[in-house]
Amino acid sequence: MENLAVYTNACKGLEVAVAKVFPNIEQRECFRHLMENMKKYYSRDVYAKNMWPATRAYTPHKFKYFFDKVIDASPEVLNWLKEHHNLLWARSKFSIEIKCDYINNNLAESWNAWIKEHKDPHVHCLADAIREKTLTLFSKRRKIANALSPRMLPVVIHQLNVGSRGLGHLKVTKGHPEEAEVTEIYKDGEVRRHVVYLPQHVYTCREWQLTGKPCSQALAVITTLRQPNIDQYVDKYYSVEKF
Known part of the structure; x- marks a missing residue:
C-alpha cells in the first residue's frame, strides 16, 4: 500500500505487526508521547525548547538547527532516540506524497472512543464491527460531499x-x-x-x-x-x- 502513514506508540508488538502487514508504508510515532518518555531521562529546558521546534520544522536545515542544540547539550540523546524512538517523528522526514503533517496521534483517542463498545468481543468480531461502521461512515460522507457545491471541503x-x-x-x-x-x-x-x-x-x-x-x-x-x-x-x- 502506497502513500500511507501509520502512527504507533509504546507498543513494540504493534510496530512489528505493522511492518509485516504494511512493509512499504511510512511508520511514524507520536511526538507528544516521545517527549513524555524523554522527560524521564532528560529534563533540562534545552530539550523542550528545541525538540518541539525541531519536529515542527518542515525543512531539514531548520530541523538540524534546533536538533544540534539538543545534541550539543547531551550527545547521548542521539543514541537514546535511535534505540527507543527509531520511527519517524519530525516533519522534515515525512514523505510529501502522503499529505499529512501531524506530529501527534491525538486522532487515536477519537478512534478508541468510536470503537470502545466493540473492544471486548473476539478480534474477528471487532474487525467486522469496524468494517460495518466504516461503510456507514463513508456513505454518510458521500451524501455530504454530493451536497457541497465547491470542489474543496x-x-x-x-x-x-x-x-x-x-x-x-x-x-x-x-x-x-x-x-x-x-x-x-x-x-x-x-x-x-x-x-x-x-x-x-x-x-x-x-x-x-x-x-x-x-x-x-x-x-x-x-x-x-x-x-x-x-x-x-x-x-x-x-x-x-x-x-
Whole structure:
C-alpha cells in the first residue's frame, strides 16, 4: 500500500505487526508521547525548547538547527532516540506524497472512543464491527460531499480564507507570472526568503508540499494574480470527490 502513514506508540508488538502487514508504508510515532518518555531521562529546558521546534520544522536545515542544540547539550540523546524512538517523528522526514503533517496521534483517542463498545468481543468480531461502521461512515460522507457545491471541503476553504488575511508583512518579488520570491522580516531583524512555484505547487519551505494546502507565503503570491483561483492550488486530497 502506497502513500500511507501509520502512527504507533509504546507498543513494540504493534510496530512489528505493522511492518509485516504494511512493509512499504511510512511508520511514524507520536511526538507528544516521545517527549513524555524523554522527560524521564532528560529534563533540562534545552530539550523542550528545541525538540518541539525541531519536529515542527518542515525543512531539514531548520530541523538540524534546533536538533544540534539538543545534541550539543547531551550527545547521548542521539543514541537514546535511535534505540527507543527509531520511527519517524519530525516533519522534515515525512514523505510529501502522503499529505499529512501531524506530529501527534491525538486522532487515536477519537478512534478508541468510536470503537470502545466493540473492544471486548473476539478480534474477528471487532474487525467486522469496524468494517460495518466504516461503510456507514463513508456513505454518510458521500451524501455530504454530493451536497457541497465547491470542489474543496468547507473546512479547507475556511482555513485558506483565514490564511489569506494579514499578509501585508510579506514582500512578493516576481520574476515570472507564476513564480516569485517571498521575503519575510521578523521583529528581531532576521530576513527569510523562499521561492514559490505555483504550477508545481512548490514552496521551498516544504509546508505546501507536505500538507497539500498553500501556506501563507504561497497565498501571498496567489492573491497577486489577476483572477486568483485558490482551489486549483490545493491538493486533490482535500477534494469532495475523495469522499
